[in-house]
Amino acid sequence: xxxxxxxxxxxxxxxxxxxxxxxxxxxxxxxxxxxxxxxxxxxxxxxxxxxxxxxxxxxxxxxxxxxxxxxxxxxxxxxxxxxxxxxxxxxxxxxxxxxxxxxxxxxxxxxxxxxxxxxxxxxxxxxxxxxxxxxxxxxxxxxxxxxxxxxxxxxxxxxxxxxxxxxxxxxxxxxxxxxxxxxxxxxxxxxxxxxxxxxxxxxxxxxxxxxxxxxxxxxxxxxxxxxxxxxxxxxxxxxxxxxxxxxxxxxxxxxxxxxxxxxxxxxxxxxxxxxxxxxxxxxxxxxxxxxxxxxxxxxxxxxxxxxxxxxxxxxxxxxxxxxxxxxxxxxxxxxxxxxxxxxxxxxxxxxxxxxxxxxxxxxxxxxxxxxxxxxxxxxxxxxxxxxxxxxxxxxxxxxxxxxxxxxxxxxxxxxxxxxxxxxxxxxxxxxxxxxxxxxxxxxxxxxxxxxxxxxxxxxxxxxxxxxxxxxxxxxxxxxxxxxxxxxxxxxxxxxxxxxxxxxxxxxxxxxxxxxxxxxxxxxxxxxxxxxxxxxxxxxxx
Ligand SMILES: [Zn+2]
Numbered sequence: 001x002x003x004x005x006x007x008x009x010x011x012x013x014x015x016x017x018x019x020x021x022x023x024x025x026x027x028x029x030x031x032x033x034x035x036x037x038x039x040x041x042x043x044x045x046x047x048x049x050x051x052x053x054x055x056x057x058x059x060x061x062x063x064x065x066x067x068x069x070x071x072x073x074x075x076x077x078x079x080x081x082x083x084x085x086x087x088x089x090x091x092x093x094x095x096x097x098x099x100x101x102x103x104x105x106x107x108x109x110x111x112x113x114x115x116x117x118x119x120x121x122x123x124x125x126x127x128x129x130x131x132x133x134x135x136x137x138x139x140x141x142x143x144x145x146x147x148x149x150x151x152x153x154x155x156x157x158x159x160x161x162x163x164x165x166x167x168x169x170x171x172x173x174x175x176x177x178x179x180x181x182x183x184x185x186x187x188x189x190x191x192x193x194x195x196x197x198x199x200x201x202x203x204x205x206x207x208x209x210x211x212x213x214x215x216x217x218x219x220x221x222x223x224x225x226x227x228x229x230x231x232x233x234x235x236x237x238x239x240x241x242x243x244x245x246x247x248x249x250x251x252x253x254x255x256x257x258x259x260x261x262x263x264x265x266x267x268x269x270x271x272x273x274x275x276x277x278x279x280x281x282x283x284x285x286x287x288x289x290x291x292x293x294x295x296x297x298x299x300x301x302x303x304x305x306x307x308x309x310x311x312x313x314x315x316x317x318x319x320x321x322x323x324x325x326x327x328x329x330x331x332x333x334x335x336x337x338x339x340x341x342x343x344x345x346x347x348x349x350x351x352x353x354x355x356x357x358x359x360x361x362x363x364x365x366x367x368x369x370x371x372x373x374x375x376x377x378x379x380x381x382x383x384x385x386x387x388x389x390x391x392x393x394x395x396x397x398x399x400x401x402x403x404x405x406x407x408x409x410x411x412x413x414x415x416x417x418x419x420x421x422x423x424x425x426x427x428x429x430x431x432x433x434x435x436x437x438x439x440x441x442x443x444x445x446x447x448x449x450x451x452x453x454x455x456x457x458x459x460x461x462x463x464x465x466x467x468x469x470x471x472x473x474x475x476x477x478x479x480x481x482x483x484x485x486x487x488x489x490x491x492x493x494x495x496x497x498x499x500x501x502x503x504x505x506x507x508x509x510x511x512x513x514x515x516x517x518x519x520x521x522x523x524x525x526x527x528x529x530x531x532x533x534x535x536x537x538x539x540x541x
Pocket of ligand 1: 038078300304482
C-alpha cells in the first residue's frame with residue numbers, strides 16, 4: 001500500500017488521540033508446505049517405532065494431526081494432488097486433470113505444465129503454471145499483501161514445484177537430470193539468481209550420491225519389510241538384483257544425475273535446495289509473510305520401483321525422518337519455534353504390489369499389457385475404424401472424436417460398445433459414462449470423486465473404476481502405482497505444526513480440499529478462487 005509519510009503521520013496522530021494504535025495482522029514469518037510424494041497415511045505408524053524423536057514424531061507430538069484426510073476426486077496423481085493441496089479445488093474446476101491429458105478440442109496431448117510461450121533456463125521443455133485455471137493459496141497471499149509476500153517453489157519434479165507456487169510466484173525451481181542443476185523458466189521474475197548459480201556449480205548431487213545407497217541401520221532391524229530381494233521390486237537397470245547396497249560408482253553423466261530421484265538422497269537434495277532458497281532470498285525476514293512450497297519427490301520414485309513392502313521404502317522413510325528433523329531444527333534456529341508455520345501432507349498414496357497381494361491370497365491384479373490395442377482391434381472389427389481409442393491414462397478413455405465424426409458412425413453406439421467391453425474385464429469394477437453419470441449405479445463416494453475429477457475439455461468421457469487391489473501399468477510386474485479412488489491411494493497424512501497451531505489430533509474425516517482454506521483462514525487471507533473446501537479447526541486461538 002502506497003501512503004505518503006504525511007498521511008501516515010496525520011493518521012497516526014488522529015488514531016493516537018483517539019486512544020487507538022495500529023495493530024498488525026498476526027501472521028508467521030514464513031509458511032513452509034511440505035508435500036511428500038506418494039506418502040501413504042499409514043507410513044506415520046508403520047515405521048513409528050523406528051523413527052527418531054525430532055522428525056515425524058515431533059510433528060505428531062507437538063502439532064495437530066488430521067488423521068482422516070482423504071482425496072476427494074479422481075485420479076490420485078501428482079499434478080492434481082499438488083494442485084488440490086494449494087487451491088482447495090478439484091480437477092473439474094482447477095483444470096489439472098492429470099499429469100498429462102488429451103485436449104478434447106485439439107486432440108493433442110498436453111503435459112500439465114507445458115507452456116510454449118516461455119523458455120527454460122537450460123535446454124529443456126518450457127513450462128509454467130499457465131494450464132492452471134484457478135488461484136493458489138500462495139497467489140492469494142501475494143494478492144493480500146500487495147505482492148510484499150514472496151513465494152518460491154522447490155521440488156525435483158517440475159509439476160510439484162510449479163503448480164503449488166502458483167501464477168504469482170517469484171520463482172519455482174526444479175531438477176534437471178541432464179545437468180544435475182535446479183532450473184526455472186522465463187515465466188518467473190527471478191529464474192536465475194546468483195545464489196542458485198553458485199549452488200548449481202557446487203554439484204552437490206554427486207557428493208550426495210557417493211558410491212551407493214547403503215542401509216542406515218543393521219539389516220535385521222528392518223522389521224517392517226519383506227526380505228531384501230523379492231520379485232515385487234524392480235532392480236536398477238545396471239543391477240542383477242534389487243538388493244542393498246545399491247552401488248552406482250560405475251554410473252556416470254546424466255544417468256548418474258537421474259539416480260538421485262530414486263534414492264533418499266533426492267529428498268536430502270531438495271531440502272538443501274530449500275535452505276539455499278531461504279538463505280539466498282532472505283525468506284521470512286521481509287515485511288510480510290513469505291511462503292516456500294517444498295515437495296519431496298524421491299519417495300514416489302522409490303515407491304514406483306520397489307513398492308511399499310520393500311526395505312528400500314523403509315530406509316527411505318527412516319532417512320526422510322532424519323532430514324525432516326534437521327530441517328525443523330534449522331527453522332527453529334532461524335525463525336524461533338513459533339515464528340514459522342509448517343504443514344506436511346502428500347499428493348497421493350500408493351497400492352501394495354499386486355503380485356505381493358495375490359501371493360498372500362488378497363484379490364488384486366495388474367491391468368494386462370495391450371489393453372488399448374485389444375479394445376481398438378475389437379472396435380475395428382465392428383466399426384471398420386482404426387485406433388478409435390487414443391488414450392487410456394488417468395483411468396479414463398479418450399476417443400478420436402474427429403475420426404468418429406468424419407466416419408458418420410453413431411458415436412453413442414461406439415461409446416456404449418467400449419463401456420460394455422470394459423465391463424467384461426476382470427480389472428474393471430465399474431465403467432462410468434461421464435456424459436450421463438446419473439445412469440450409473442456406482443456407490444458414493446466414487447460418484448462424487450468422479451464428478452470432481454471430470455474436466456469437460458481435459459478428461460476422457462469414459463471413466464474406469466478398477467477393482468480393489470487392481471491397477472494400470474500395462475502388465476508391469478514390479479513396484480507399484482496409484483491413481484484410483486481406493487483408500488490406499490487417497491488416504492494421506494496431514495499434520496499442522498508451529499505458529500498458532502494447537503496440539504492434538506482428530507479422527508473426523510476431512511478432505512484434501514480443506515488444506516488451502518485452512519491456510520487462508522490461519523493467514524487471514526481470501527480463499528483461492530476455485531476453492532470448494534472448508535477450514536479445519538487447527539488454530540490455537
Ligand atoms: Zn507417482
